[in-house]
Amino acid sequence: MATVTLSPAEAEKISTLQSAVASLPQIRQASLILLHFFCFVRKNCVLIENEKSGFINLVARYLSGEAQHIEWSKIQTPTDEVVVPYDSLAPAPEDAVETKKLLDKLVVLKLNGGLGTTMGCTGPKSVIEVRNGLTFLDLIVIQIESLNAKYGCNVPLLLMNSFNTHDDTQKIVEKYANSNIDIHTFNQSRYPRLVVDDFIPLPCKGNTGKDGWNPPGHGDVFPSLKNSGKLDALxxxxxxxxFIANSDNLGAVVDLSILIVVTPKTLADVKGGTLISYEGKVQDILGELTRKGLLAKDPWLWNEELLEIAQVPDENEVDGVKVLQLETAAGAAIRFFDNAIGINVHRSRFLPVKATSDLLLVQSDLYTLNDGFVIRNPARANPANPSIELGPEFKKVANFLSRFKTIPSIIELDHLKVTGDVWFGAGVTLKGKVVIAAKPGVKLEIPDGAVIENKEINGPEDI
Structure with missing residues (x-):
C-alpha cells in the first residue's frame, strides 16, 4: 500500500471507526476501508473533497451504528391532524399577481439519475417516449413552459443527474435552448461500492469502471444541491x-395548494416509504422495512415529491462479487421539520412509470394530454386504475410497442394478465377481468376491433 498522509479530521474519523468495529467479528477489517479509499482517491483523483467527506460520513454511520434505529413499539399510525385530506386545504390563490409572486419563488427539481435498463432502454430513463411521441423530459418542459407563460413567472427546471446520465442529458437539453424556462443540471455524488466480504471499496480491487460505483440515493439531493453551488445561486x-419529484412520475406536477403529499398505498407500492408518527413527530419509514411485512397494514405511501436521510443498505452483485452500496432517501428529512403534515391526494398525483405495464396505462385512453399534463379520463367510473400484468415478452419497450398496433381501450378494465406470444390488433377494447395466455409455441393474435370482457383467452377459438 502506498504511503498516505491523512488530515487530522480524517485520522480522527478512522480512529473512531476502528474503535466502533473492533467488537464486530464479521467486519474486523472494516476500519481499513478508508485507508484503502484514501490511497485510491489520492492516486487517481476520482472524488472531489465534498464527495469524499460524504462517503466517509455515510460509512462511519453505517459501521458505528450511529444511524437511527426504530423501536417498533413506539410506531403509531398518523392521526388526522398529521395526514389531512387534499379537499381540506385552502384553495390556490385566484389573484394572478399573488400567484406569480408565489411561483417566482419556486424551483422544480427532477431526479434524473435513473437509466431505462429495466425496460430494455439505454440512456436516461427520462428520454423514453411515453405518449404522443413525447418523452418524460418533453412533458416536464412543456408543463413548466405552460406555467411560465400563463402567469408570466420564471420557474426554472433543475435536473439532478447521476454519473450514468450526465453526458447524455447534457446533449438532450440542448433541444430546449429556445424554451422560456431556464434549465440547469448538476450531478449527484458518486460513491464506491463496498465488497461484502472485507468492506474494501470495489474500485480499490481494480474495478474502476462504472460498475465499481453507485449514486447514493435521492437523499443525496440535499448535499449535492449545496455542493454544486446551485443552492446559493437559487x-x-x-x-x-x-418541488422535488422523480422524472418518471407523470402525476407529480406543481400544485399551489400542496407542499407535501401522500397517497393511499396499494399492493403495487411495496417499495414506497410509509409515514408514521414516532415520538411525537412525523417520520418516513422506507420500503425496505415495509417489504418485510413490518408495516403491511399501514395505509400511507410516501411520495417522491416529499423531502426522504435514513440509510438504505442495498446488496448487489458485480461480476460475481457481492457488493454493498449505501444510499440515503430524501423523505426521511421530514423529521427535521416542526409541525410537518402529509396531504392525502388522489392516486392521479402518483403516476410513476417503472415498467411497461405502467406505460400501457399512461398511453391508453385512461389518460389524456393537456399542456404536458397527463389527465385522467373522467369517463373512468372506478377511481382505481386497472391492475395490469404483462409477461416477459412485453418487458422491453421496443417489444412492448411492437406487440400493439394501437394501445387497447381500457376505460372499463379492472384487471389484465397477458402471458406468452400475444399480439394485439388495432382498436381492441378490454373490459372487466381479462386473462390472455398463449399456449407454448403458439402465436396468439387478438384481431382488430375485438371486444373482450370478463374472459380468459387461450386461443383464437376463445375470442
Whole structure:
C-alpha cells in the first residue's frame, strides 16, 4: 500500500471507526476501508473533497451504528391532524399577481439519475417516449413552459443527474435552448461500492469502471444541491421553495395548494416509504422495512415529491462479487421539520412509470394530454386504475410497442394478465377481468376491433 498522509479530521474519523468495529467479528477489517479509499482517491483523483467527506460520513454511520434505529413499539399510525385530506386545504390563490409572486419563488427539481435498463432502454430513463411521441423530459418542459407563460413567472427546471446520465442529458437539453424556462443540471455524488466480504471499496480491487460505483440515493439531493453551488445561486435569485419529484412520475406536477403529499398505498407500492408518527413527530419509514411485512397494514405511501436521510443498505452483485452500496432517501428529512403534515391526494398525483405495464396505462385512453399534463379520463367510473400484468415478452419497450398496433381501450378494465406470444390488433377494447395466455409455441393474435370482457383467452377459438 502506498504511503498516505491523512488530515487530522480524517485520522480522527478512522480512529473512531476502528474503535466502533473492533467488537464486530464479521467486519474486523472494516476500519481499513478508508485507508484503502484514501490511497485510491489520492492516486487517481476520482472524488472531489465534498464527495469524499460524504462517503466517509455515510460509512462511519453505517459501521458505528450511529444511524437511527426504530423501536417498533413506539410506531403509531398518523392521526388526522398529521395526514389531512387534499379537499381540506385552502384553495390556490385566484389573484394572478399573488400567484406569480408565489411561483417566482419556486424551483422544480427532477431526479434524473435513473437509466431505462429495466425496460430494455439505454440512456436516461427520462428520454423514453411515453405518449404522443413525447418523452418524460418533453412533458416536464412543456408543463413548466405552460406555467411560465400563463402567469408570466420564471420557474426554472433543475435536473439532478447521476454519473450514468450526465453526458447524455447534457446533449438532450440542448433541444430546449429556445424554451422560456431556464434549465440547469448538476450531478449527484458518486460513491464506491463496498465488497461484502472485507468492506474494501470495489474500485480499490481494480474495478474502476462504472460498475465499481453507485449514486447514493435521492437523499443525496440535499448535499449535492449545496455542493454544486446551485443552492446559493437559487437563494440569491429569491427562490424559497423546491418541488422535488422523480422524472418518471407523470402525476407529480406543481400544485399551489400542496407542499407535501401522500397517497393511499396499494399492493403495487411495496417499495414506497410509509409515514408514521414516532415520538411525537412525523417520520418516513422506507420500503425496505415495509417489504418485510413490518408495516403491511399501514395505509400511507410516501411520495417522491416529499423531502426522504435514513440509510438504505442495498446488496448487489458485480461480476460475481457481492457488493454493498449505501444510499440515503430524501423523505426521511421530514423529521427535521416542526409541525410537518402529509396531504392525502388522489392516486392521479402518483403516476410513476417503472415498467411497461405502467406505460400501457399512461398511453391508453385512461389518460389524456393537456399542456404536458397527463389527465385522467373522467369517463373512468372506478377511481382505481386497472391492475395490469404483462409477461416477459412485453418487458422491453421496443417489444412492448411492437406487440400493439394501437394501445387497447381500457376505460372499463379492472384487471389484465397477458402471458406468452400475444399480439394485439388495432382498436381492441378490454373490459372487466381479462386473462390472455398463449399456449407454448403458439402465436396468439387478438384481431382488430375485438371486444373482450370478463374472459380468459387461450386461443383464437376463445375470442
Amino acid at each position: 437563494l440569491s435569485k429569491g427562490k424559497e421553495y423546491v
